[in-house]
Amino acid sequence: MMAGGRGLGRRFLRLYLPLGFFLVAMLFPFYWMAITSIKPNRELYNPRIMPLIVHQPVLTHYVDLLDQTNFLAWTYNTMLVAVVTTVVSLVLGAMMAYPLARTNFPGAGIVAIGVAATYLVPQPLLFIPMSDIINRLDLGNTLSAVMLTYPTLLIPFCAWLLMGYFKSVPRELEEAARIDGASRFQAMLRIVLPLCTPGLLSAGIFAFTLAQNEFLYALIFLTKSDVRTVPVGAITELIRGDVFYWGQLMAAALLGSVPVAVIYSFFVDYYVAGLTAGSVKS
């Protein structure tokens, strides 16, 4: 009995206490986002009221957000851009990954290094020349501007991740298909791709969250309200000079996070696989 008690104490110190700390630290900002979005202004801006809970929840900030801003348009833009760029990046990334993983051809080494290097080039290195290029192409304030530029961030990642999955499919399967008369393209489409569905899901879900997260290009290219994405819209229109519309900001932040969080919750394992694929040798 005593040993059991001591074991429990140790388990508390080694597991429950730090786990509780991490959970509170990681999730508190989301709790804060949620309760701020349903507090009436008289609670929000009264330092004498205990702020950790909501005393009289209201939905005015949500109503105002949907009523007075283009939030629905921003959400539509964000989703449209994220879906289009994810699909484009998956297709082009898979097309790059396949030959790199499965065939020998002159120039393969250079392309592989190029893919890895472009994957690591951070956006802030490119955004100023990119803004000028988009201006010259006359694409300012169009969703095409971000749909063209986001895949540059996502294709290298998708290609890199899928290379690993493609390499894991036994060559014999593909060779058997080709002996039966399938072309290289058919063998890829019918044999290898279906076997790599988990890889495609991982790359897709990862690309989708990255596209939702993008801010810099959207901030520069999209300056008209009706073409903005959620992050840019929230930052530029719910903060006007020194005036912060905190309730609406939090409502926008929460609603803007929901699509990513929901999709993530369905595919957590694939997301984690994508996250760790690059760094953990299996």
Place this chain on the structure above:
Amino acid sequence: MAVGPASVVGPARLAGRTTRRRGVLEREGVFSWLMLAPGVAFLLAFVAYPFFYGISLSLQDRRVASPGVFVGLANFVTLAQDPIFWQVTRNTFVYTTVATLLKILGGLAMALVINQHFRGRNLARAFLLLPFIVPTVLSTVAWMWILDPTFSVINWTLRHTGLVTQTFSWLGNATLAMVSIIVVNTWRGVPFYGITLLAGLQTISPDLYEAAAIDGASLTQRFWYITLPVLKPVLIIVTMFSVIFTFSDFQLPYVLTHGGPANATHLFATWAFDIGMSAGQLGMGAAVALAMLPALSLLIVALTLYLRRE
């Protein structure tokens, strides 16, 4: 397969041609390059070209909506004489170093905690990763409110628990503002380290620990001589990766402090944005962004080679 009478010449010749064309497509090199072409063209047009165009911009006095004038290295000379440039350089290195150390320690601790057996482990893992998947700008907005000068919940808690009587201006004081952006960056990055390191931990066979325990190795010894060596390759990749993106961070400081107060939290990326976009000096802005290149290229080359080696 039944073949038609010999008089049907047309289809046979056609079939011959398609096999030949298919023959070309089946050649390894042709097939490979056809598959690569769209992606490579995309990356050349929107990564390689802007990169070199940025270098050419940095050598010009170029303002928005007016033609550029070649000025050689004048932009870089101006920067080298600007004390703000050196302050920004220092800020970026402080931010990257401190945040990275905190993320390594926090991530390691998080991985060790979740690696224990308990009910709801997968659920806990899913929740702990949330800061990393929610769009940065949106979670940073929540942090802005947490750190608000008047209504900060941290200040309220500190005052009401009687720990301190003064209120902190988290984003208004130079040092505290740097602390704040480091804390928020760490908050967002720890789960990334934690979950990837956890995957590394799970590759360690329990037998190894048992054998070490039988040989009388203490908990600390087991950590130093088993856990850490196994984690090393993962830790190196994750750290280099995260250093690249912390060093060039834009979203978080832009939203939280805008580089203020008085440039105390400006990083290369946010300062380049202010000069290149807000002030419209494209040439000078491009030069500021390129100032990141020496450190970044070292990291990128190192990590590319490391990844290729695998």
